[in-house]
Amino acid sequence: MKKQNIFSIIHITIYLIYASCIVYFVTVRNFRSIIVSILSLIGIIILIILNKKYKHLFGNLLVNTLIIFIAISILGGTCFDFYRFNHFDDVLHITSGFIGCMVARILFYFSQNETDIPRKRIFFVIYMFMFSMGIASIWELIEFGLDRYLGFDCQAGGLTDTMFDILDCLIGSIIATIYYYFKIRKAENIKR
Structure with a gap:
């Protein structure tokens, strides 16, 4: 198919x-x-x-x-x-780390010649990681705003919930950046 x-x-x-x-x-x-x-x-x-x-x-x-x-x-x-189920929120935030890295990869390709990426591998994975963590921070700010000004309950545990959400995204981002690092390295080795 x-x-x-x-x-x-x-x-x-x-x-x-x-x-x-x-x-x-x-x-x-x-x-x-x-x-x-x-x-x-x-x-x-x-x-x-x-x-x-x-x-x-x-x-x-x-x-x-x-x-x-x-x-x-x-x-x-x-x-x-x-969200009442244990770890549902954790799975979403870990996944958001992966998605953040996918978005960063696409944006990076827009601004670069794809053949130059292997030479910039370290910068690329640092950029992906920082971009993904930036998205996580912005998301937590949005949740804070929704809770504070619209009466939602996005951050059920307050600061503890926020920190665990960012930690979950950190885990997803690290796994994704390691994956992309080796993917780029493999592509670089094939071209040689």
């Missing part, structure tokens, strides 16, 4: 899941979850449209990883309260 067909199946599945959840939230009159689901779905649709319009600007793998991640965190975590 072609990759494009797999991506189309993922998109259709995500749309069906969102539609089912929205119908469910309407029947149980959970208006907060209806609004959050609709906004999340709109964000996913915009991401998919931008990726198609700009000839896979972000790359299909990253876009599909993001839409699955968003669906799991928003529908599962926020709407169905999966």
Whole structure:
């Protein structure tokens, strides 16, 4: 099966899941979850449209990883309260470390000649790591703002929750940067 067909199946599945959840939230009159689901779905649709319009600007793998991640965190975590399960939040934050590194890699390729990357391998992995950790910090600031000014409960444990979230992202970022370091090194050795 072609990759494009797999991506189309993922998109259709995500749309069906969102539609089912929205119908469910309407029947149980959970208006907060209806609004959050609709906004999340709109964000996913915009991401998919931008990726198609700009000839896979972000790359299909990253876009599909993001839409699955968003669906799991928003529908599962926020709407169905999966955050009450031990380590659900940890898995999401470790995964966000990987995703942050994927985004950093794409942005790096935009500004560089791909053949120069092996020579800049150390800078590349440091950049990826710092970018991913920067995203984690910004996310924690957003959670703080939502809690403080809109009455959400994103940082259930306060400072402790924030520090564990950043630590989880650190773990994901370290694993991802090690993976990309060796991937670049392997590509460099093949070219020799």
